[in-house]
Amino acid sequence: xxxxxxxxxxxxxxxxxxxxxxxxxxxxxxxxxxxxxxxxxxxxxxxxxxxxxxxxxxxxxxxxxxxxxxxxxxxxxxxxxxxxxxxxxxxxxxxxxxxxxxxxxxxxxxxxxxxxxxxxxxxxxxxxxxxxxxxxxxxxxxxxxxxxxxxxxxxxxxxxxxxxxxxxxxxxxxxxxxxxxxxxxxxxxxxxxxxxxxxxxxxxxxxxxxxxxxxxxxxxxxxx
Numbered sequence: 001x002x003x004x005x006x007x008x009x010x011x012x013x014x015x016x017x018x019x020x021x022x023x024x025x026x027x028x029x030x031x032x033x034x035x036x037x038x039x040x041x042x043x044x045x046x047x048x049x050x051x052x053x054x055x056x057x058x059x060x061x062x063x064x065x066x067x068x069x070x071x072x073x074x075x076x077x078x079x080x081x082x083x084x085x086x087x088x089x090x091x092x093x094x095x096x097x098x099x100x101x102x103x104x105x106x107x108x109x110x111x112x113x114x115x116x117x118x119x120x121x122x123x124x125x126x127x128x129x130x131x132x133x134x135x136x137x138x139x140x141x142x143x144x145x146x147x148x149x150x151x152x153x154x155x156x157x158x159x160x161x162x163x164x165x166x167x168x169x170x171x172x173x174x175x176x177x178x179x180x181x182x183x184x185x186x187x188x189x190x191x192x193x194x195x196x197x198x199x200x201x202x203x204x205x206x207x208x209x210x211x212x213x214x215x216x217x218x219x220x221x222x223x224x
Contacts, residue, residue: 041159048152054125058104058156061123065102066163071180073099073167074157076150078106080136082113085171089120097178099167104153106146125153 038059045055065072073092077085089101101120105111107129111122126149136142157166167183185191189200210222 041156041161044155044159045152048149048155050125050152050156054127055156057123058125058153059160059162061102061104061121062157062160062162062166065100065121066166068100070164071099071166071184072102072163073169074102074104074154075169075171076104076106076153077110077171078136078146079110081171082110086113088169088171088173088175089114091173091175092178095175095178097175097180099178099180106149106153125149 041059042052042055045052045058050058062072062074065074075085075088085103089103092099092101103111103114103120103122105122105124106126108124108127111124114120114122129145129149136146154168157168165184165187167180182191183204186193187201187204189198192198211218212220212222214220
């Protein structure tokens with residue numbers, strides 16, 4: 001169980017960011033065939049026990065976040081993660097980084113903390129779920145419910161066909177530089193990866209975000 005749990009968490013929390021290239025339709029094609037294109041999106045939402053109303057709210061947030069440059073960050077929070085999410089966003093603002101951030105709140109009363117002008121775009125889904133402001137215990141039923149809902153949200157982001165680039169980031173991150181250009185360059189083969197290749201990727205994962213004790217660059221990650 002511990003190995004499975006670790007694998008699931010590692011897949012979910014692949015940060016600095018999991019960068020994925022989302023297929024993008026032209027505005028005209030999207031408008032003419034919106035019903036057809038959105039069927040898989042809404043079916044995935046249904047399979048993930050997300051209401052159609054919440055799915056529409058999420059899709060609207062994705063479109064709003066991607067309309068500036070076609071690129072955005074997405075982070076997923078429950079009530080116990082709001083403070084660390086605020087800290088992550090403040091670090092991006094301080095860098096500065098002008099890539100829009102979409103905050104997806106699990107439950108109600110999350111977006112009330114992100115209403116400042118110029119702040120992130122925020123939508124709430126699974127609003128009927130518990131909205132405790134305490135962090136859920138690792139391995140508890142509530143913890144796995146949060147993990148499952150995160151997977152549902154990220155699956156729908158990938159299936160939205162709205163943005164060109166979407167980067168998932170955990171909220172408990174502090175950025176010292178804007179990672180957008182670097183992530184895109186790695187994905188398109190313009191920058192060398194830590195494995196020493198310049199390949200083109202649809203999805204980029206960070207296998208480890210802990211630096212070694214003797215690190216001199218951000219690529220010097222720990223072996224474990």
